[in-house]
Amino acid sequence: MAVDKNMRVLIVDDYKTMLRIIRNLLRQLGFNNIDEASDGSQALQQLRTGTVYGLVISDWNMEPMTGLQLLREVRADAKLKSMPFIMVTAESKSENVIAAKEAGVSNYIVKPFNAETLKAKMVSVLGEF
């Protein structure tokens, strides 16, 4: 099934610069319906408003709720548990990748990253677009 580029994407990061970078790269890939959150708890609130999101792209190291905690909350929520979830983080140790995978992450991108990597991981999670 073709990916609907009109899907709503939620990006979560506590650095405004990174939110802006991801938003611009997504826009270049044809995704224009983008919402932002500055930490896991704000993201969780947005996800539970009833707005339908097709993808979450989240940083890990944020306060008060980390990306890993957000991921666990999402996977534990009956309505959200199948949400595609990509972690984009500078946390680049094997144990981080394993912990995220065990929590149910769909894919994992190490910062700094490029547009090609972002697209490849989105394709692997959502399918070709």
Place this chain on the structure above:
Amino acid sequence: MASEETPKGAGPETGGESSAAGPGTGGRVTAAAVDERIAAIRARSGDSVPLDEVATVVRSLLDSLSGDLSAEDVRLYREVEDLARYIQAAKAEIAALNPADIREEFLPTAADELDAIVQSTEAATGEIMDAAESIEDALAGLPEETAAAIRAGTTRIYEACSFQDITGQRVTKVVRTLKSIEDRVDGLVRAFEPERHGVSLDATGRSAGSAAPAGAMRSGVAAAGDKAEDAALLNGPQGQGEAIRQDDVDALLAKFD
């Protein structure tokens, strides 16, 4: 320092005449007698004995015991006295480093400078992205081939701007480390100037409420509700050679499939 052999009957279970000294010689000090002398010192100085007075207290104890000490007792207490002198010398050396200056001037200044670096790089990155977005906005109407070439350039600009995120996280790590150093310097200043800072020392010489031991230091941030094992995963950007690359991440994830 301590005697290598434990004499039979040296424990308190052997009755009121248990030995508080090492094996062997002459006059033996009863545990009750030592307790009595410690009680006298406690009555005079309380539970909190500033480091300054450690040597004095030890000497006072030695003097008060001089009438009934064994040779082993003397050796043991001399070593304690040496230890007290060593602490005094260390105190003098640390005082010469002017820890108060480090705490009050150098560390805050370094943290402020680093904060300024983050702010200025963030502002500069914002300007660069403003410009790149303006260029993209102006692409409408251009031939697609030209627009694609320019868009490829702006993509590279966006990618390059992620340096600010990484730089910010690295600097934040350094600032947190400085804060930990500041806390420990603060502890040193308080430990060596307890009267000035109104801090009491516990039996081990640690100031009450002092910072956690160095082993408990964390470079990352514990988010609210974070489990300890999660907190240990927060390390921020790694140095070259420490971080795994995207290829390694992909290989690791593939093992779960």
